[in-house]
Structures are given as structure tokens and as C-alpha cells.
Amino acid sequence: MKISARTTSEFVNEFDLQLAINANFFYPFYEKTPWDFYPKSGDLVNVVGRAISNGDDYSIVDRNWPTLCFNVKNYAQISDNSICPTQTTQAIAGNLILIANGQAIAVPGNSPFNQRAYPRTAVGINQKGDKLWLVLVDGKQPFYSDGVTMAELQEFMINLGIDKALNLDGGGSTTLVVRPDSQGKLLNSPVHTLIPMRQRSIANHLGFSIVP
Numbered sequence: 001m002k003i004s005a006r007t008t009s010e011f012v013n014e015f016d017l018q019l020a021i022n023a024n025f026f027y028p029f030y031e032k033t034p035w036d037f038y039p040k041s042g043d044l045v046n047v048v049g050r051a052i053s054n055g056d057d058y059s060i061v062d063r064n065w066p067t068l069c070f071n072v073k074n075y076a077q078i079s080d081n082s083i084c085p086t087q088t089t090q091a092i093a094g095n096l097i098l099i100a101n102g103q104a105i106a107v108p109g110n111s112p113f114n115q116r117a118y119p120r121t122a123v124g125i126n127q128k129g130d131k132l133w134l135v136l137v138d139g140k141q142p143f144y145s146d147g148v149t150m151a152e153l154q155e156f157m158i159n160l161g162i163d164k165a166l167n168l169d170g171g172g173s174t175t176l177v178v179r180p181d182s183q184g185k186l187l188n189s190p191v192h193t194l195i196p197m198r199q200r201s202i203a204n205h206l207g208f209s210i211v212p
Contacts, residue, residue, distance in 0.1 A: 049093025
């Protein structure tokens with residue numbers, strides 16, 4: 001299923017949310033120059049892995065992609081595949097389980113993106129599933145932040161007391177936006193087409209709304 005790409009700020013403003021981060025990997029994507037890249041906002045892209053919003057499925061189920069699932073009571077569960085429990089209302093997918101039972105999981109060593117410092121986005125939960133961590137690390141910006149390796153990310157999240165964690169799309173997609181008033185505000189420094197503070201248009205997001 002094709003989805004219209006949006007920046008995280010556009011997503012927060014459009015759906016009247018208070019906070020959002022980037023979520024699933026997606027395709028097609030290329031980044032050649034600051035003016036020659038895909039997608040731009042409104043361009044159609046495919047989400048990778050599970051994507052459920054308000055009970056509606058926007059993805060083709062691929063069992064190889066681990067998934068963060070939320071039920072009707074907003075309890076979270078990280079599944080090792082794309083199968084969510086019944087009564088799942090929201091779900092996003094990542095590519096790697098980073099932590100299970102409070103312990104680091106070995107990640108593939110054949111990818112340079114796992115071994116080198118890089119911008120990262122990850123989510124973690126406690127054992128009960130009633131606490132959620134959003135962890136974002138900026139990178140690709142010398143003298144500000146190079147990023148972290150997967151091992152460094154795992155160690156940081158274990159020290160937070162996280163029971164299970166999932167790696168999401170990172171790199172230039174890593175974005176955190178809050179909306180304290182009428183407009184979204186960046187809380188990190190994304191880097192897209194080598195331009196710091198430029199947001200990438202992506203397939204989907206994980207967003208939150210505070211209900212009085």
C-alpha cells in the first residue's frame with residue numbers, strides 16, 4: 001500500500017499531536033544532492049514491515065520485521081515478527097531487536113551501519129508494557145554528534161532499565177518533534193541531504209496525543 005510521505009513536523013501538525021518520532025523503514029528512497037532526492041512531501045512510498053493506525057492496516061505483513069504493538073488500553077508489546085496480538089490498534093516496525101529480557105541481542109556484524117557511529121532511533125518498553133522509552137541520537141554532524149554504534153545504543157538503553165528494545169529507521173530519518181503550541185518544534189538536529197535541521201519526508205511516524 002502506497003503512503004504519502006510527510007516530515008515529522010507535518011505529521012504532528014496535521015493530526016494535532018503533541019509529540020512524534022520517525023518510525024518504519026521505507027522505499028523508494030534516494031539522496032543525490034540537496035535538490036535531487038526522493039521522496040519529497042506528498043510523494044508516494046511503501047512502508048516496510050507492519051504499520052497499523054487506529055486499527056487499520058497500512059502494510060503488507062512480512063514476518064521478518066519485528067514490531068511494536070499497542071493494544072486498546074495503550075499497553076505496548078514488542079513482537080519478534082510482524083504478528084501483533086488481537087485488539088492491536090497501533091503498530092510500527094523496525095529491523096532489529098536490540099534488547100530482550102534486559103540483555104543485549106547480537107546484531108549482524110556484516111553491516112557497516114551497525115558497527116559505525118550513526119544517527120539512531122529506537123523504542124524500548126518495560127516488562128509490563130506500561131512504560132515506553134523513545135531514544136534518538138543525532139549523528140553525521142562533526143563537532144556536534146557523530147552518532148552511536150549499535151553496541152553503544154544497546155548499552156545506553158540497558159542502563160535505562162529497558163526490558164526489550166527495537167531499532168527503527170535512523171540516519172537522516174531520525175527526528176523528534178514536539179508541539180507545545182500551534183506549531184511543531186524540533187527537539188533534535190536531523191540531517192537530510194547533508195543539511196542539518198532539514199527534515200526528511202518519510203512514510204510513517206509514531207505519534208502521541210495527550211487526552212484531557
